[in-house]
Amino acid sequence: MSAATDRLAWLEAKAPILFLTGGALYTVFVGNIVLSTFAGTSVALADTAAWVAWVLILLGTLGLYPALVERRPYLARAAAGLSVVPLVCSTIVAVGTLVEAAGILSEAPGPLGLAPFVAIFTFYPVMALLGIAVLLTDVHPRAVGVLMLVLASGFPLFWTVLSSLPAHVSNGVDLVLYLGIGLALLTGGVQADGAEPAADPTA
Secondary structure, X not given: OOHHHHHHHHXXXXXXXXXXHHHHHHHHHHHHHHHHHHOOOOOOOHHHHHHHHHHHHHHHHHOOHHHHHOOOHHHHHHHHHHHHHHHHHHHHHHHHHHHHHOOOOOOOOHHHHHHHHHHHHHHHHXXXXXXXXXXXXXXXXXXXXXXXXXXXXXXXXXXXXXXXXXXXXXXXXXXXXXXXXXXHHHHHOOOOOOOOOOOOOOO
């Protein structure tokens, strides 16, 4: 086991809770969209809750790395390396929304204003890479891989052919998928090292 794997191993057991907690926080964001749409009111710091949710979910994805890297090292390393980008950007945006709410800054300065867009356009490729890796190894429940691929494929669909759907519907779908991944990890766990012969790590 490499030093990088050792450093991420502590996240492995926490991955289900990170996804579920992230999903719970994302509920605040989705609920705020519903309230804004149908009641004309809003929840304070709902956007912050969404970005903190992404930080937790991305930490949860890193918890999948130790088991995946032994069997699909290239996919696992690509996903883990790419996940750092939306993780850092989401953290920046979460802190930025808190700072704005406190009245310290009116908007993100300079290039930091691009952080939300960078986070959004890198988050879903991370899910796609992980979904493929999970399905190729079976080290995590297959439902996790399927849900991640549905999540990743939904992003371009909601921005194109399904763009007419209300925001609370598209974000509600994401919410269900986050919670579904967390529940699948919680109930399925990680297979023992000997549960499956090591695959040829060509992916």
